[in-house]
Amino acid sequence: MPNTPKTQEFFRLFDVMTKEELYYLEHPVNSSLSSGNISFSWYDLQQRAEAEHGCSMRHNRSLLVIRHLRYVPNQTYSHAFFELLYVQRGECVCTFAHKKETLRAGELCILPPLQKHHIYPVGDSIALSIFIHPSMLTDSFFTFLHLPDMLLHFFTASTREARQQYFVFRSRIPDNSPLPFQVLSLYLEIHKSDSLSDTMLSSMLISLLITLVRSEELLIHSLRENSETDKILSLFQNNYDTITLSELAAKLHYTVPYCSRYLKKNFGSTFSELLRRTRFQRAEELLTGSHMTVCQISDELGYENPESFIRIFKKKYQMTPAQYRVQTSENSADPL
Template sequence: MTINELDKYLKTYTVDELFYKEYYLAKQDPAKLKEFIDKADMKLIKEKSLIVPDIDDVDIMEPYLLIEEYVFEHKKDYHILASKHFRYTPEFTHKHSFFEMIYVYSGKCEQNIMGDNILLKEGDICIVPPDVEHSISVFDDSVVINVIIRSTTFNDTFLEVLSEENILSSFFTKILYTKNYNNYIIFRTNNSDSIRSFMSHIIMESIENEQYSNKILDNFLMILFAHLLRDKKHTVELPKELQKSNKQLTSILTYIQGNYKSVTLEDLSKEFHFSVPYLSKLIKANTGHTFKEMIQTIKLNKAIELLASSDLKIRDISDLIGYEDDNHFIRTFKKVYGVSPNQYRKNIMK
């Protein structure tokens, strides 16, 4: 698929979009709405799970919850999926168990995120974390892309973003490790050509679904993040709560993420000039987990990634993630996941 073919593909109306557009126009006149409902193809609506609040047989509960396992059901080895947001879809409040990145490919769209009304223009990128209620409105020919990013593998796949302190690492680290975090982050890219190019390749890889597309998508997203951070012409918008957040806590969490293999509370106390008891309480109060639990979670997440993507021996994986004793690693893994690392790998291969 070429860039021109992608452009034509995205701007062409799908069956779902044609249905939603007809529904949207019908709602402007009560008589036309009644006529639309009377002749509505219920088989099509149910087959495609179309959202039609005016038809009694279709019940949408808000906030509608989208589950990561369901979205990735047919692409279990993918961390990222990209698709077009169907134009004229009725606005409805929803939340999800994954990260969502909204990119305005052409035109504009409106978002309501936890009560904040936001206008996104062509080239803008908005990232919404899990469990945040929001809605999106696209009621014209604009093209908006939804990029879904697994939260369960985020920590490992995009480790480089989290390993140094920047606006994105602060955003993601707070979401992954604290109880208080911001509801969104927006990059106003001024319709950057480089960002558009990377986004186009992300969309194409997701559509074409060829061999190694999953790995290519991971790397394209990393490059996209790097460009967003490097280009000073891009402006960043954050909710007020992140702007007022505890910068020291972000620095501490980022340091833990970058040094998880060997870092101790004593190391942290020397690095940030706090006492060990104070640091221990600070981490527990803001994350809901002890320092030891955080380190164990990071290590085991990395172990899962290596078990799934490599043929490394268990002792080598144990060493790579910072366990001095591979028996200790095996016991810890089995206690948390109910199976040994070897059995976990066999289950994945099946």
């Protein structure tokens, strides 16, 4: 659908500022500077989406769309999901893997999982991120098969090493381009709670990706490998069941005290906090995408016993792992 005045009117929804944006508009700081580093689980992103959209999300939602706040000091963050950053108005600076991409209105960047990055909307710019949970790629595998080879390999590669690419879409958006409407439609579909919503989101995402490929403006770039922070994230992701602070320090050739300080300075978290977030991300994946028992998942994550896992999980999610699985299963099986 073309970028009609009606579509432009819809996008004015984003002109309403949050209390946080209004505060920093009146008390400006240099929001281009990072104010810390955080690792998000899917649950964390869902909480942000609920605050953004003002409604409760389906527990098994596999795609989220979140607007980046203007004027607010931004955190550097990372997560285990694919992210599409789209600029609807103005320009946005995205810094990651020692690279910097400045995106202008109508441009888009596709980032692989595990990339620490900092996003800075310039001034009154509007930038949105689309986060894709691995379950969407699994549940909609045959739909994703229709993607061109370069994107199919990017989204379905099973190892981090195979995802050492990112994509940038740069093009002046013509008046008849469907791209702004497709992004807006994804944003609005997030509000739906019926059992077909995830299927609709998957189809809409594929449609958006095809629009990008058809434009012939989707550029492939390589990531610089082996930065220290990327190496640390990889060690957590690949050894979350057994790794200790001493082992991490040894692998990095650090002393234990220096390793602790490095994690706090560069990730804004302690070793225990980073390990817990990594385990939470993996627990979500196993509870929603496998038939493993809670005991098996507890063992897979490296907990001493299931009781410890259940207690820590319940403190984070306000429900037990079994209740979480049942709830997401019931949501996916809602009657038409």
